[in-house]
Amino acid sequence: MxxxxxxxxxxxxxxxxxxxVGAALVGTALVTPVAAAGATPRPPSEHERTQQALEAAVAExxxxxxxxxxxxxxxxxxxxxxxxxxxxxxxRRPEDRFRVGSITKTFVATVVLQLEAEGRLSLDDTVERWxxxxxxxxxxxxxxxxxxxxxxxxxxxxSYTEDPGFSEKVFGPGFFEHRYDTYTPRELVRLAMGHRPxxxxxxxxxxxxxxxxxxxxxxxxxxxxxxxxEVERRILRPLGLRGTSVPGVRPWLPGxxxxxxxxxxxxxxxxxxxxxxxxxxxxxxxxxxMISTTGDLxxxxxxxxxxxxxxxxxxxxxxxTLSTGEDAPNLRYGLGLMAVKLSCGKEVWGHGGGIHGSSSxxxxxxxxxxxxxxxxxxxxxxxxxxxxxxxxC
Numbered sequence: 307m308x309x310x311x312x313x314x315x316x317x318x319x320x321x322x323x324x325x326x327v328g329a330a331l332v333g334t335a336l337v338t339p340v341a342a343a344g345a346t347p348r349p350p351s352e353h354e355r356t357q358q359a360l361e362a363a364v365a366e367x368x369x370x371x372x373x374x375x376x377x378x379x380x381x382x383x384x385x386x387x388x389x390x391x392x393x394x395x396x397x398r399r400p401e402d403r404f405r406v407g408s409i410t411k412t413f414v415a416t417v418v419l420q421l422e423a424e425g426r427l428s429l430d431d432t433v434e435r436w437x438x439x440x441x442x443x444x445x446x447x448x449x450x451x452x453x454x455x456x457x458x459x460x461x462x463x464x465s466y467t468e469d470p471g472f473s474e475k476v477f478g479p480g481f482f483e484h485r486y487d488t489y490t491p492r493e494l495v496r497l498a499m500g501h502r503p504x505x506x507x508x509x510x511x512x513x514x515x516x517x518x519x520x521x522x523x524x525x526x527x528x529x530x531x532x533x534x535x536e537v538e539r540r541i542l543r544p545l546g547l548r549g550t551s552v553p554g555v556r557p558w559l560p561g562x563x564x565x566x567x568x569x570x571x572x573x574x575x576x577x578x579x580x581x582x583x584x585x586x587x588x589x590x591x592x593x594x595x596m597i598s599t600t601g602d603l604x605x606x607x608x609x610x611x612x613x614x615x616x617x618x619x620x621x622x623x624x625x626x627t628l629s630t631g632e633d634a635p636n637l638r639y640g641l642g643l644m645a646v647k648l649s650c651g652k653e654v655w656g657h658g659g660g661i662h663g664s665s666s667x668x669x670x671x672x673x674x675x676x677x678x679x680x681x682x683x684x685x686x687x688x689x690x691x692x693x694x695x696x697x698x699c
Contacts, residue, residue: 355696356678357385359689364388368688369567369579370398373680374600375697376608382601390564390683392579403549403563403597404681405587406666407659410596411518415457415642416610417525417536419620427528429454429623429641433461436524440495444502451507453524456517457641458628464501465514466494467593476589477571481662485585488555491519494591511628511639515593518642522592533592545609549599557584559597566663569686582662594661603668603679607656612674625655625672650699654678660685669694 353375360371370388384400421427433441433448433456441448446463455461466472475484498516505512522533529536534552542550551560559566566583587595598606609615616624627638627645636647646669647653656669663683667690670677678697682688 352380353383353385353697356383356693357387359693359696360385360387360680362692363682363688363690366687366689368682368684370564370683371680371688371693372398372400372402372404372600372682373678373693373697374400374604376601376604376677378675382604384600392565392567396564398564398683399562400601401549401562401599402681403551403560403599404666404683405559405566405659405661405664406596406598406603406668406681407590407594407661407664408515409598409603409657409659409666409668410590410592410594411642412610412657413537413541413596413606413642414518414521414525414533414592415624416615417533417540418453418457418521419616419624419641420540421525421528423617423620427453427524429457433520433524436527437520440492440523441499441520443499446499446503453521454623454641455507456521456524458511458639459513459517460508460511460628461514461517462503462505462507462510462512463514463516463520464498464503465512465516466497466519467515469497469501472497472589473571477662479570481570481580481582481585485582486557487589488586489588489591491523491591494519494589495523511630513630513639515590518593519591525592537596541606541615545605547598547602547606549597550602550606551597553587553595553597555586555588557586559583564683567684568663570662585662587661590661594659600668600679600681603666604670604677607668607670607679608674608677610674611655611670611672648695648699650695652698654694654698658690665690667694669698671698 360373363371364387369392370390373385375383386398390396390398422429431453433451451461474480525533525536537552565581567579568582569579613621624641624643627640630637630639638645643655644657645653645655654669658667663685665682665685668679680690680693
């Protein structure tokens, strides 16, 4: 999820984030009457432009759009438009859960940095040290790649989600036959090892889901527990993020939730909208399997940027960024975290995430004082960047 913060249809965690602020940030990436209902009363104009952006997304074809804004000293605002379920007409609700795709990466990077703060690993450790022999072949060499390079996407490793055979089964015509298939992280890494790297480690930048598949395996090796258990133990339970989960191989969305819609991808553009709510998210794993809510995402990013999950030294490392290239001059990437400069000059930090039938984004100001999280229950249409611009500019 090249980096454009735009969304490439249902490439799951295949695109870099999933939604974008122009060429700027968030979201990777979906008509029924617009329902602009907010569970929390809002002033008539404070978030009017944000609500209008949600309604515009629905007018473009997104079945349902959902957002929450949280700001120090202000009431939480919830905005919705469209429907959560095209069959029943049920509207989206602030408490709805949805797949967050690559937003998972920020949770994973946070755990790695906590382990560094505890002296259990170093960002300068090589992949080979933790996962001997796994990253080898076709010019790939785990002895030359550091954990830091995994987290900031400067490893050069090919993204397994771009493998043609995998793509056809997971994102294309084979989806319905393979939607419940289970993939192990090592299987996904081996897919990537079938391809040559994009560049030598540390000499460029390219988003690759393989990086965070490996990061999840490093967490498991360092702690003796699956990465998801560490995310739950270190982040979800302490912060009370009860709407957030690491599903593993469970194919269903826990309630309350709506449906997820996709046109999938294939040799010819498809105009058929499919219900893709159920799928085995092991194809995404530690690169993008998590489920959450807008409220939980806002809390997580506010606490993280507010300095309550990481010591100062680790938060500084997380927010030390690299250029993502000329195509996205206003986007820089840290360690599982992006910095985006909006059209009005404001800078926000966060991540986007796209997976079948779901395009999400979550961003916060550097001081943690103003946050926005959103979701479209689609992956082929809609501009999450416009929602962010409306909220912050």
